[in-house]
Amino acid sequence: MYGAVAAVKDMSLTVRRGEFLTILGPSGSGKTTALMLLAGFVVPTEGDILIAGKSVAAVPSYRRDQGIVFQSYALFPHLTVRRNLEFPLAMRGMNAAERATRIDGMLERVQLKDLGGRMPSQLSGGQQQRVALARALIADPPILLLDEPLSALDRNLREQMQGEIKSLHREFGKTTVCVTHDQEEALTLSDRIVVMRAGRIEQTDTPEALYDRPATRFVANFLGEAxxxxxxxxxxxxxxxxxxxxxxxxxxxxxxxxxxxxxxxxxxxxxxxxxxxxxxxxxxxxxxxxxxxxxxxxxxxxxxxxxxxxxxxxxxxxxxxxxxxxxxxxxx
Ligand SMILES: Nc1ncnc2c1ncn2[C@@H]1O[C@H](COP(=O)(O)OP(=O)(O)O)[C@@H](O)[C@H]1O
Ligand SMILES: [Mg+2]
Known part of the structure; x- marks a missing residue:
């Protein structure tokens, strides 16, 4: 609840270990709120959130083992790419030598090897997106949360980054919850999709099943043309x-x-x-x-x-x- 507004209602959802789950819905349907509840930035007024069987509803975000990519990327603007990546490792008390090795490996993996010394403002949108993903993954958290990760990119770059996110998911196997309003992105990336409408779950299923057997008119119209x-x-x-x-x-x-x-x-x-x-x-x-x-x-x-x-x-x-x-x- 935000004051009198219930942004998310009666939401019951189980995310499976290692799956790529997308929360899809129009603007204002409660997607970001749902993700912020999962992330620990918003505390639920009612109900509970469990990770591996343990309640985390009252555990603050920084004490949870998860990587987050925000819609705006939220890179630290006054820190270089390397320092941005170093932050989550330092938070976890990793020593300097190990941090450097990890950062080198990750920069290589996301094709930013030569850009470690740049400031975020000296990077293109796609490069900033890669840094944000790298920062979310670098401490090897079991859970990855993505809020509209590609919406700031133009079409070609978006398709390329979709492929990149898919291959990172295959390689690292993180349990991933992604929020988007883009049906194509949801269909392309997801093992399962949760369609939200006005704060409630309308239908949850695999991309194929949602497209081929939509339960409601809303889902039929929102996922493709009907x-x-x-x-x-x-x-x-x-x-x-x-x-x-x-x-x-x-x-x-x-x-x-x-x-x-x-x-x-x-x-x-x-x-x-x-x-x-x-x-x-x-x-x-x-x-x-x-x-x-x-x-x-x-x-x-x-x-x-x-x-x-x-x-x-x-x-x-x-x-x-x-x-x-x-x-x-x-x-x-
Ligand atoms: N901090 C807030 N205070 C009051 N209302 C909010 C706040 N954040 C979101 N809302 C409202 O909650 C609803 C869901 O918002 P949000 O989760 O951001 O939707 P989405 O991400 O699907 O666009 C909207 O009606 C929005 O106006
Ligand atoms: Mg949102």
Whole structure:
């Protein structure tokens, strides 16, 4: 609780040893608060936090054995890279010779070998990010906590650092909790993802399961794109029985698009097929997105661009097909 605001409510979560767990949610959903509770910077008003079976809710952050990377990196601006890395080792009472060896090894590992004497202000965003990661890992804590670690980086660098974080996780095997609002980052990095909404956990699962079988409309929309077929103006056929309080959903890449006169497909028996009018085509590099008006709804279709493939123009009549088994039901 921050005053009258409960930033995180009814949160019950078990992090497995060695896993990479991501807390994903929109801005203001309570992700940072959840991480700060885990880190010991915020004391829970109610409830408990256990590490390896022992309660740590009342243990201050600096007495816990964990590495933290803050969104802003929080490097010590008046200390060189080497001194930044030395800090957690000195805190743990390691002697100077051993500290130097550790720092050399870590600088090498994160490709900053020649930059140990620089001040943080003399580094690029990606280099600062590497120093922050190195500082979190250097004392070899069993737990690593990351708050939006890549959000300050541009796209290419972000992808490169995603790979870097993944390989550090494989190599060091730290139990890692990462907070992000970036769905792609969560899907790429995580063993499991916790989706948060307004201070509560909406769903926890593996990236594949969350994407393929979202439990709620919120998760379906937050992780990727979704066609929610609520009163679509045509009957939705499905293999699964619809449950009350749920709506049908299909992912845009599960729908295929063709001219209305196209021959019947081999698996036509298992498909639903509808006709519609193309509203819009959006070119996005490796794929095309079509907006197709069917009944009273507009369906999004996503297709990979193959050479020589038929394209459609706004106003064209088109036929859409999808497998009935690809229709999901999500709680509203
Ligand atoms: N120190 C604070 N005092 C009062 N309210 C706060 C404080 N920190 C966060 N909040 C509120 O708690 C909620 C969750 O915030 P936060 O955990 O930072 O979300 P996220 O990291 O998902 O963006 C928000 O409504 C935010 O305004
Ligand atoms: Mg935050």
């Amino acid at each position: 066609n929610i077929l609520e009163n679509p103006g045509f009957e939705v056929e499905s293999d699964a029985a619809p449950q009350s309080g749920s709506v049908a959903m299909i992912r845009p890449e599960r729908i295929s698009i063709a001219v209305p006169t196209a021959p019947k497909r081999a698996n036509a028996e298992q498909c639903q097929s509808v006709t519609g009018i193309l509203d819009d085509m959006i070119y996005c590099g490796p794929l095309r997105k079509y907006h197709v008006r069917v009944g009273s709804s507009v369906l999004i279709v996503r297709e990979h661009v193959a050479s020589g493939q038929q394209t459609f123009r706004p106003g064209d009549e088109v036929r859409l097909h999808w497998l009935r088994s690809d229709v999901r039901f999500v709680a509203v």
